[in-house]
Amino acid sequence: MKSIIRVSLFIALGIFAVSTNANAQNRNAKKAHVVTTKKVVKVKRSNVKFKTPKKxxxxxxxxxxxxxxxxxxxxxxxxxxxxxxxxxxxxxxxTPKVGFRTKLLPIGYVTVHFNNHPYYVHNGIFFAKYNNEYEVIDPEVGTIVSELPEDAEKVIIDGGTFYEYADILYERIQVDGRRAYEVVGILEM
Structure with missing residues (x-):
């Protein structure tokens, strides 16, 4: 009787140990991923402190x-x-403004997908395809790009640090361990 209890106990511990180990090796195990971002949608230019006021x-x-x-x-x-x-x-x-249209995209553009929409980005300018042309648009808040143009400027809004280029505000974030920039708002005049 004692041997049956011991065997049962070893089997139960063995199953528990294997299931715990299997979950630890599972790539699809859920991980808590917390990102704190400051969401900005429309910001008046007068509320923005530019680091270099004149270009x-x-x-x-x-x-x-x-x-x-x-x-x-x-x-x-x-x-x-x-x-x-x-x-x-x-x-x-x-820097082309929203509504500007061209038949060809500049060399070196990058395709970025957000909300199932492809955007074509070149030097901080976002294009979307309309008919047989590409139109400059404002990107959606949440769109992520891997790099900003050289002329992007660091700005301060309500104590937070952001980057601005062509009236679009970005926040620096980490995506898969790499630096990226998320669109958080658009400057108003």
């Missing part, structure tokens, strides 16, 4: 192999994988 604008006199793009009865130019406007005999780097 230096670099202009060029000529653009080789430029392509003319008409938008709202104004000419814009695409050359060297950047957009430009023309003023006073100089070409000024231009």
């Amino acid at each position: 230096k604008v670099v202009t060029v006199r000529t653009l080789p192999n430029k392509k003319v793009i008409k938008h709202q009865n104004q000419n814009y130019y695409f050359a060297n994988n950047r957009y430009y406007s023309y003023s006073g005999g100089r070409y000024i780097p231009y």
Whole structure:
């Protein structure tokens, strides 16, 4: 009788030990993942403290192999994988605004999916495909990109640190152990 109880006890302990070990080796085991983010949707520009209040604008006199793009009865130019406007005999780097359309995406764009929608991102500008063109859009809050343009600026809003480029606010986050940036809002004028 004692041997039956011992065998039963060893079998029960063996099953418990195997099931515990099997769960520890399971890749699909649920892990608690807590991320604290400050959600911002629309922020007035007057509430934002820019680290460098004035940016230096670099202009060029000529653009080789430029392509003319008409938008709202104004000419814009695409050359060297950047957009430009023309003023006073100089070409000024231009960040296309929402609604700007082009037939081709710049070289080096990255496709980002959010809420089952593909976005095409190049140098901080978000495009979505409409008919046979690509239109500049405001990204949805929560969209994540792996890097920001060189010209992105660190800003302070209500004591929190964010990054701004082309009126879009980003928060630095970690995704799979790598640095990324999540869209948290858009600057209002």
